[in-house]
Amino acid sequence: MEIAVIDRLPVPFGLVRYGVAPDHESIRSIRNTLERTLERPEVRFYGDVTIGSDLQIEELRQVVDAVIYAYGAGSDRRLGVAGEDLKGSIAAPEFVAWYCGHPDVHPDLDQPTSDGHLVAAAIDELIATASQAVVVGVGNVALDVARVLIKSAPELTDTDMPDDVLESHARKGISEVHILGRRGPAYTSFTTKELRELGQLPGVDVIMAADDLDLDQSSSAVVARDKVAARNVAVMREWADRKPTGADKRIYLHFWTRPTRILGSERVEGVQVERTAIDSDGYVVGSGGNRDIAAQLVVRAVGYRGRPLPGVPYDESTGRVPHAEGRVIRDHGFSADEYVTGWIKRGPTGVIGTNKSDAVETVTSLLADIHDGAVVPHGRSGDLDRLLSQRGISPLDMPAWHRIDAAEIELGRSHGRRRTTLAHRRELLAAAGDDHSPA
Numbered sequence: 358m359e360i361a362v363i364d365r366l367p368v369p370f371g372l373v374r375y376g377v378a379p380d381h382e383s384i385r386s387i388r389n390t391l392e393r394t395l396e397r398p399e400v401r402f403y404g405d406v407t408i409g410s411d412l413q414i415e416e417l418r419q420v421v422d423a424v425i426y427a428y429g430a431g432s433d434r435r436l437g438v439a440g441e442d443l444k445g446s447i448a449a450p451e452f453v454a455w456y457c458g459h460p461d462v463h464p465d466l467d468q469p470t471s472d473g474h475l476v477a478a479a480i481d482e483l484i485a486t487a488s489q490a491v492v493v494g495v496g497n498v499a500l501d502v503a504r505v506l507i508k509s510a511p512e513l514t515d516t517d518m519p520d521d522v523l524e525s526h527a528r529k530g531i532s533e534v535h536i537l538g539r540r541g542p543a544y545t546s547f548t549t550k551e552l553r554e555l556g557q558l559p560g561v562d563v564i565m566a567a568d569d570l571d572l573d574q575s576s577s578a579v580v581a582r583d584k585v586a587a588r589n590v591a592v593m594r595e596w597a598d599r600k601p602t603g604a605d606k607r608i609y610l611h612f613w614t615r616p617t618r619i620l621g622s623e624r625v626e627g628v629q630v631e632r633t634a635i636d637s638d639g640y641v642v643g644s645g646g647n648r649d650i651a652a653q654l655v656v657r658a659v660g661y662r663g664r665p666l667p668g669v670p671y672d673e674s675t676g677r678v679p680h681a682e683g684r685v686i687r688d689h690g691f692s693a694d695e696y697v698t699g700w701i702k703r704g705p706t707g708v709i710g711t712n713k714s715d716a717v718e719t720v721t722s723l724l725a726d727i728h729d730g731a732v733v734p735h736g737r738s739g740d741l742d743r744l745l746s747q748r749g750i751s752p753l754d755m756p757a758w759h760r761i762d763a764a765e766i767e768l769g770r771s772h773g774r775r776r777t778t779l780a781h782r783r784e785l786l787a788a789a790g791d792d793h794s795p796a
């Protein structure tokens with residue numbers, strides 16, 4: 358079997374490179390495992406090929422026996438409150454893409470910004486002029502964002518963040534981050550290791566109200582049945598018992614609190630929040646008691662959402678590709694040659710390792726269908742290459758990635774860093790070598 362891994366970006370690794378926080382080096386090192394797979398003789402990487410413009414799905418389906426969609430969930434969710442579009446209110450996926458050096462947020466000067474993404478210069482200005490930030494949501498992305506916002510530039514030097522991102526952090530003046538959870542501490546989506554890390558940041562007090570930890574009946578039931586919830590609550594109890602040290606930087610955790618309006622006229626000046634409760638049907642409802650939290654930056658970390666890809670079935674209500682056990686459903690029946698895995702299959706949940714069992718299910722379905730004759734082989738070796746070459750498209754392969762990799766390590770070393778991510782597409786293509794340098 359030959360496997361072509363197609364990516365619209367010039368480099369492989371997707372979420373591991375562009376979603377995992379740069380200060381989580383051990384998780385980012387999963388890249389080495391992925392690299393070993395991409396180096397196998399039966400696997401080829403096709404970087405810088407955009408499905409929907411360079412190549413249509415229908416064309417791809419004609420030259421290969423089966424397609425597996427694994428393109429993740431690239432968009433963000435909205436809060437649906439007034440003021441959400443004010444300058445200073447941004448989506449976590451954009452902020453994450455910025456600090457990871459994603460080319461969409463670091464466009465070349467002559468490149469139109471795709472999907473109206475905020476560009477790096479705008480984020481640079483926001484964090485340079487904000488001293489207080491609000492992060493909405495109590496999942497791992499909220500933790501990543503809060504941690505990166507509060508850490509100083511020297512604390513981030515030992516990462517592979519792009520140089521200009523690191524320079525922005527050096528100009529940043531954020532000393533206070535408020536994290537808002539619309540339910541109680543028993544209902545967070547944190548993993549305990551990541552939560553604990555927040556309380557270990559040097560020079561930062563983590564502050565929360567002790568009475569948020571008085572668990573009501575339903576919270577107690579959650580803690581009794583869910584070990585992660587119990588561990589998380591134990592970590593937060595320890596924080597609530599700690600006396601603030603008077604550190605210059607503070608992270609506040611506010612539970613039973615949700616935003617009702619983002620305040621400001623042109624630029625965010627604060628967030629109006631209300632106290633919440635869970636009603637008898639399990640819905641989060643306002644329980645009265647509005648107050649304002651001063652902030653010049655609001656980051657909504659309330660989850661990702663899948664985007665439609667031209668020609669691929671998409672369920673608008675879930676933001677996913679409809680499927681059963683990884684077999685794509687098209688026109689009310691199973692499509693004979695289309696499969697799906699990852700976030701675009703199950704939604705933006707789970708840690709990186711969750712994708713492994715998810716992929717096993719999909720590949721098991723594919724292999725069973727090949728065995729049963731449901732997948733009819735029709736692609737010939739080399740058909741994809743011929744099609745791309747007829748279009749004048751030269752994909753970036755793994756040797757090109759190794760040249761980019763070497764350039765990033767070299768650039769990092771020249772500044773006394775381990776490596777430095779090249780964020781601009783033009784830089785990536787130039788590092789990839791002569792064939793791929795922009796004209």
Ligand code: NAP
Nearest residue numbers: 494495496497498499539546658659660661705706707708
């Ligand atoms: P998430 O885990 O689904 O958390 C989203 C949070 O936003 C939840 O607390 C949710 O609260 C809240 N929320 C949703 N809509 C809201 C609204 N309208 N108002 C207020 N709050 C709202 O999503 P995520 O943090 O984006 O993470 C995505 C996935 O990536 C997760 O599986 C996560 O574990 C994973 N991840 C892992 C790591 C790591 O392992 N280090 C790092 C980053 C991300 P409710 O529960 O009340 O809905």
